[in-house]
Amino acid sequence: MKYCAQCGYEVVVKTPPGDHLPRHICEHCGTIHYQNPKLVVGCVPEWQGNVLLCRRAIEPRAGFWTLPAGFMENGETLEQAALREAQEEALAEVELLAPLASVNVPDINQVHFMFRGRLRHEQYGVGAETLEVNLFSEDLIPWKDIAFPSVRYTLECFFADRHRGQYQFHITTWRKSVAV
């Protein structure tokens, strides 16, 4: 950020009085421009024991498999964001059952929030950002070609909970310095 989004003057970086972190500040109009982490929201869509995955058509990680997920929009709830992404990326109608996992990704200022869900009917397709959509049984999940660590973690939690016969909410942190 170089210019004030409110008045167009150049911003400076300094710590406001009473604050503890440097911010982008406009000394012309007084606006403090805070920058905060973004939420990426998605779900594990299950159908008759199988899990729906999408192969990404776009970067980052084009060609790799992911759960339907994306940036939450203003005005949405977490649930609405997860349902919209399933619709957009996999043309799938999902019923959400419960929150499943949250993954901190502080290196890129993101929090990923994933639900457990099920397809409302066996109907899905290829959205604009997707190359291919498929249902996978647990033993055929393409573990080597999973797009993101948070997707891998979410799938691991899902299958571990399913084996145990009890679902719960999980939380973890992924940092670039930590091996996946």
Next chain:
Amino acid sequence: MKYCAQCGYEVVVKTPPGDHLPRHICEHCGTIHYQNPKLVVGCVPEWQGNVLLCRRAIEPRAGFWTLPAGFMENGETLEQAALREAQEEALAEVELLAPLASVNVPDINQVHFMFRGRLRHEQYGVGAETLEVNLFSEDLIPWKDIAFPSVRYTLECFFADRHRGQYQFHITTWRKSVAV
């Protein structure tokens, strides 16, 4: 937003090709300025069966009681944000035990995320944004003077879970049009 934060030119509002929502776009440098919900993160700090609440010194809701919570910063995890806010608002050292509740507040583009925790020792004080800090037993919680619906919901979940002897993760949505 009126001006491009990257180049200072005036932005326009239109839906980019392939997108489904209008965005602030700079037609000079091509930047699309996305705006996304913010995370407010906090915790329920317990000490020997009592819960620590802070009376707010600042607006919104100055004079009302809240759990220590605030905007998550870039580079933080959810846990780090909750611990920092407990330190800043109540000078309290907290150990987090588990995620407790998430509250969508789509009217103001926020998601509130609350942990269950406990004080590491019976030591706390009044932070810069706080008038007063106190430990409350369940029957003395100032329900009529709670600052925010998400704090009320979190406390209700906490006590209901504690009575049942089993904690879980809760999610709800609060809209202005819905009575508290």
